[in-house]
Amino acid sequence: MTIDPNLLDDLEWRGLLAHTTDRDALRDALSGGSVRFYVGFDPTAPSLHMGNLVQILTARRLQLAGHTPYALVGGATGMIGDPKDSGERTLNSLDTVKEWVANVRRQIEPFLSFEGENAATMVDNYDWTASLSTIDFLRDIGKHFPVNRMLARETVRRRLESGISYTEFSYVLLQSMDFLNLYRDHGVTLQHGGSDQWGNITGGVELIRRAAAGHAHAFATPLITKGDGTKYGKTEGGALWLDPQMMSPYAFFQFWLNVEDSQVVEMLKIFTFLDRDEIEELARQTEEKPFLRAGQKALAEHVTTLVHGAEETAQVQAAAAALFGGGDLGGLSPATLGAALREAGSTSVSGELPSYVDLMVETGLAKSRGDARRTIADGGAYLNNQRVEDAELVPSSSDLVGGSWLVLRRGKKTFAGVEVTPI
RNA sequence: GGCAGGUUGCCCGAGCGGCCAAUGGGAGCGGACUGUAAAUCCGCCGGAGUAUUCCUUCGAAGGUUCGAAUCCUUCACCUGCCA
Numbered sequence: 126m127t128i129d130p131n132l133l134d135d136l137e138w139r140g141l142l143a144h145t146t147d148r149d150a151l152r153d154a155l156s157g158g159s160v161r162f163y164v165g166f167d168p169t170a171p172s173l174h175m176g177n178l179v180q181i182l183t184a185r186r187l188q189l190a191g192h193t194p195y196a197l198v199g200g201a202t203g204m205i206g207d208p209k210d211s212g213e214r215t216l217n218s219l220d221t222v223k224e225w226v227a228n229v230r231r232q233i234e235p236f237l238s239f240e241g242e243n244a245a246t247m248v249d250n251y252d253w254t255a256s257l258s259t260i261d262f263l264r265d266i267g268k269h270f271p272v273n274r275m276l277a278r279e280t281v282r283r284r285l286e287s288g289i290s291y292t293e294f295s296y297v298l299l300q301s302m303d304f305l306n307l308y309r310d311h312g313v314t315l316q317h318g319g320s321d322q323w324g325n326i327t328g329g330v331e332l333i334r335r336a337a338a339g340h341a342h343a344f345a346t347p348l349i350t351k352g353d354g355t356k357y358g359k360t361e362g363g364a365l366w367l368d369p370q371m372m373s374p375y376a377f378f379q380f381w382l383n384v385e386d387s388q389v390v391e392m393l394k395i396f397t398f399l400d401r402d403e404i405e406e407l408a409r410q411t412e413e414k415p416f417l418r419a420g421q422k423a424l425a426e427h428v429t430t431l432v433h434g435a436e437e438t439a440q441v442q443a444a445a446a447a448l449f450g451g452g453d454l455g456g457l458s459p460a461t462l463g464a465a466l467r468e469a470g471s472t473s474v475s476g477e478l479p480s481y482v483d484l485m486v487e488t489g490l491a492k493s494r495g496d497a498r499r500t501i502a503d504g505g506a507y508l509n510n511q512r513v514e515d516a517e518l519v520p521s522s523s524d525l526v527g528g529s530w531l532v533l534r535r536g537k538k539t540f541a542g543v544e545v546t547p548i
Numbered sequence: 549g550g551c552a553g554g555u556u557g558c559c560c561g562a563g564c565g566g567c568c569a570a571u572g573g574g575a576g577c578g579g580a581c582u583g584u585a586a587a588u589c590c591g592c593c594g595g596a597g598u599a600u601u602c603c604u605u606c607g608a609a610g611g612u613u614c615g616a617a618u619c620c621u622u623c624a625c626c627u628g629c630c631a
Contacts (some may be wrong), residue, residue: 213626286624385585416583449584497578499592505578516598537575538584 129190139394143320143347151342159243160192162315167199168225172368173232181236195241198229200251208280208293250303269335278324297328304329320345374433375468378441381425391419397427444468459527466542473544481518490542507534
């Protein structure tokens with residue numbers, strides 16, 4: 126396996142290095158041979174999301190450059206929960222965590238190679254944490270953590286006002302112990318993660334120094350924020366999930382396609398494997414002809430392909446092209462229309478057609494009948510690309526497009542299909 | 549254990565016996581303008597209803613009152629101070 130000597134420069138150019146330990150030492154290590162590195166994922170939800178994707182892709186970049194990944198799932202740390210600003214977490218049951226651990230593993234696996242000289246390894250910190258006795262933990266690990274230093278950590282400090290349990294306060298010890306264990310048992314000398322994890326990451330570097338007199342490296346990627354600095358990932362309905370059950374590939378694709386101009390280059394660097402020349406060309410096009418949205422299109426295509434595969438991406442693109450193609454839905458073939466609407470989200474009804482208001486609720490376009498009625502009053506409801514003026518509208522069979530479809534739309538870009546089947 | 553303060557809609561945060569479905573901000577949704585972009589402006593933003601209206605909400609359960617998010621009691625949780 127050859128080692129890519131430009132890895133660190135590439136990461137830097139992509140804006141992936143928000144923090145690093147000694148940069149020169151890190152550079153030396155990365156050019157000296159295949160470095161064993163690790164990145165951890167806590168099962169705090171049924172699926173991984175955009176923030177995790179940054180780490181997965183970063184790990185992949187490192188592996189492609191010749192280094193050896195250890196992907197850690199937090200079967201143990203997921204039982205505890207790291208402190209977050211919004212307050213104390215609710216503990217999840219062991220069964221829930223186990224289920225989520227399995228999901229996490231499944232979602233990470235496609236992104237790394239588990240074969241060859243620098244094959245990836247999957248580890249679970251439950252394996253070395255569950256059986257650890259309290260006394261050993263306090264003597265061997267706790268002794269290396271001065272509480273005054275722990276209190277000074279940013280995440281903890283922000284929580285001192287609102288309160289923080291001993292459980293979450295102790296989280297950093299567990300994550301640090303992970304690094305120490307991987308260092309001892311597997312020769313892992315590098316950890317990366319999101320910048321919100323920096324405190325936990327450096328905790329591990331320090332522990333390795335104190336407890337094993339070893340030298341380890343680390344870097345953190347920046348938090349992805351919107352143009353106005355607010356947190357990303359919280360789109361309508363919650364985070365940007367990788368699980369197609371939780372977020373359809375269509376919605377996933379649309380998210381990337383709708384990235385604002387000021388963010389698109391940054392996103393291309395972080396979320397695609399396009400090289401520098403290609404991204405700079407897209408940046409130029411975005412600058413000169415923003416209305417063509419070349420950057421967004423490339424971004425959506427590449428990221429959706431990475432996560433959901435080329436075949437799904439092609440279908441989703443075709444769906445978007447059909448729905449956004451123009452006003453005349455009647456010109457589409459029934460097969461194309463049906464496929465597009467199934468991607469965008471659809472329900473089916475048989476027999477007598479419900480009112481438009483009920484259909485909006487049923488397809489999820491509106492939260493309640495009142496919401497649906499309001500949307501119509503606001504002028505944001507469409508049937509087959511025709512604005513709906515009458516809140517009492519009941520579609521008839523003459524409204525069917527492509528033989529059996531009603532195309533509902535809320536606002537400019539939220540579509541839903543209703544497939545009407547005969548009784 | 550004692551004392552003080554707190555728990556309000558998705559989030560933050562007013563309200564402190566009737567004028568409260570509850571000020572304001574943020575988020576979200578829709579419209580106008582555009583490029584399925586940003587910014588800006590306008591409207592909406594508990595549920596049902598065309599609607600005068602009705603129903604369910606202000607930590608939980610009781611109570612006082614013609615009437616409570618607002619007063620009282622008990623409980624739970626949180627914060628601070630003192631032990």
